[in-house]
Amino acid sequence: MLNALWIVLLGMAIVFAVLGILLLLVVLLGKLPRPKEKEKR
Amino acid sequence: MTAGESLGFLNLTWQAVVMLAIGFVLVWLGIARKVEPVLLVPIGFGCVLANIPLGGVSEAGGFLAVLREAGIRTEIFPLLIFIGIGAMIDFEPFLQRPYTILLGAAAQFGIFGTFFLAYLLGDGWLHVLDFSLHDAASIGIIGSADGPTSIYVATILQSKYAAAVVVAAYSYMALVPIIQPPIIKALCSKEERAVKMSSVAGTIPRRTKILFPLITTLVVGLLAPKATPLVGSLMFGNLLRESGVVERLSLAAQNELANIVTILLGITVGGMMAGTEFLRPETILVFILGIVAFSLDTVAGVLLGKLMYVLSGGKVNPMIGACGISAFPMSARVVQKLGLEANPHNHLLMHAAGANTAGQIASVVAGGAILMLVPMFS
Numbered sequence: 204m205l206n207a208l209w210i211v212l213l214g215m216a217i218v219f220a221v222l223g224i225l226l227l228l229v230v231l232l233g234k235l236p237r238p239k240e241k242e243k244r
Numbered sequence: 245m246t247a248g249e250s251l252g253f254l255n256l257t258w259q260a261v262v263m264l265a266i267g268f269v270l271v272w273l274g275i276a277r278k279v280e281p282v283l284l285v286p287i288g289f290g291c292v293l294a295n296i297p298l299g300g301v302s303e304a305g306g307f308l309a310v311l312r313e314a315g316i317r318t319e320i321f322p323l324l325i326f327i328g329i330g331a332m333i334d335f336e337p338f339l340q341r342p343y344t345i346l347l348g349a350a351a352q353f354g355i356f357g358t359f360f361l362a363y364l365l366g367d368g369w370l371h372v373l374d375f376s377l378h379d380a381a382s383i384g385i386i387g388s389a390d391g392p393t394s395i396y397v398a399t400i401l402q403s404k405y406a407a408a409v410v411v412a413a414y415s416y417m418a419l420v421p422i423i424q425p426p427i428i429k430a431l432c433s434k435e436e437r438a439v440k441m442s443s444v445a446g447t448i449p450r451r452t453k454i455l456f457p458l459i460t461t462l463v464v465g466l467l468a469p470k471a472t473p474l475v476g477s478l479m480f481g482n483l484l485r486e487s488g489v490v491e492r493l494s495l496a497a498q499n500e501l502a503n504i505v506t507i508l509l510g511i512t513v514g515g516m517m518a519g520t521e522f523l524r525p526e527t528i529l530v531f532i533l534g535i536v537a538f539s540l541d542t543v544a545g546v547l548l549g550k551l552m553y554v555l556s557g558g559k560v561n562p563m564i565g566a567c568g569i570s571a572f573p574m575s576a577r578v579v580q581k582l583g584l585e586a587n588p589h590n591h592l593l594m595h596a597a598g599a600n601t602a603g604q605i606a607s608v609v610a611g612g613a614i615l616m617l618v619p620m621f622s
Contacts, residue, residue, distance in 0.1 A: 206621040217613040229342040
């Protein structure tokens with residue numbers, strides 16, 4: 204049972220850690236100077 | 245050869261009759277009620293085929309058994325589907341509101357909470373059901389609200405309930421408009437539901453949209469390597485979409501690839517619903533725990549949404565937390581509808597879509613975490 208509890212705690216910790224880092228990088232990506240967009244999509 | 249050996253109806257069992265009825269109901273729901281027809285019609289028909297006595301389609305060498313071996317046991321179908329899904333998803337609503345990824349993270353609690361509950365009922369403590377640690381984790385993954393992730397994880401963990409898990413995951417995605425609203429209404433007051441969120445000015449530069457799938461693959465892959473196949477295929481599809489230079493490939497992923505694999509996956513999943521394996525008390529419990537998983541997802545997401553509501557001084561509508569589950573776009577539509585009910589001028593769709601697409605990434609990470617942790621602790 205303790206094993207399962209560890210899986211729950213570590214699992215949520217991994218999810219928040221990975222997504223927290225991703226959030227940080229996405230925020231940093233948004234801070235980069237905006238390129239002059241001349242592309243035609 | 246006697247008549248009993250060659251006529252199907254002489255070999256009908258009660259399990260086969262029940263499953264044939266379930267198969268027809270799924271087909272009926274898809275066609276007459278238009279409930280997720282893209283999924284339910286192939287799944288329902290596969291179920292009918294698998295339960296025709298002496299038909300042999302799901303037995304060794306039968307065509308559904310061959311598809312199962314080739315596409316599900318090898319985990320190829322869910323990964324190919326993910327390429328198509330990645331090519332279909334526009335992550336702009338999320339990139340405009342990156343904080344919504346935390347709602348996606350919170351909403352994965354349904355996976356872990358349900359896993360714990362299933363293990364508690366099974367080998368963990370009560371022993372009332374035949375749920376091993378691997379089975380419990382596979383049941384928990386229904387809470388990813390994501391068919392391909394559910395198939396992928398349940399197959400790798402070799403759960404004996406893989407078929408039920410997959411059917412539950414797909415069925416409940418269709419039932420999100422029924423499962424989520426009562427929970428959201430119970431947790432959010434009308435005043436909270438009516439909160440209008442300001443729109444985000446400006447668009448996301450193309451450079452950011454191209455870098456996002458590359459960065460996400462790298463970050464998730466390096467930190468949760470077991471999620472690499474899932475996140476890699478999802479983000480590969482998204483790169484095809486956003487690169488702007490391979491439109492033909494992007495369209496093929498969104499249409500031909502996704503459609504062909506959906507047909508094959510749907511009928512194969514239906515083919516896994518053979519009565520003798522499917523009609524067990526544990527299977528019914530898997531379905532009940534599936535609802536628990538979706539409910540816990542919603543509760544956890546909304547609770548974090550409420551925290552954001554408080555911390556932002558009432559600028560975040562807590563309902564968007566419910567979209568942290570990756571049932572895209574059903575969940576976003578539910579929140580948009582509830583927002584309009586509370587305030588006819590309240591358009592939450594893009595905010596909800598941000599959380600919903602973030603939830604797609606979060607569910608993949610949670611799947612990777614499960615695949616990493618379960619073997620470590622078993």
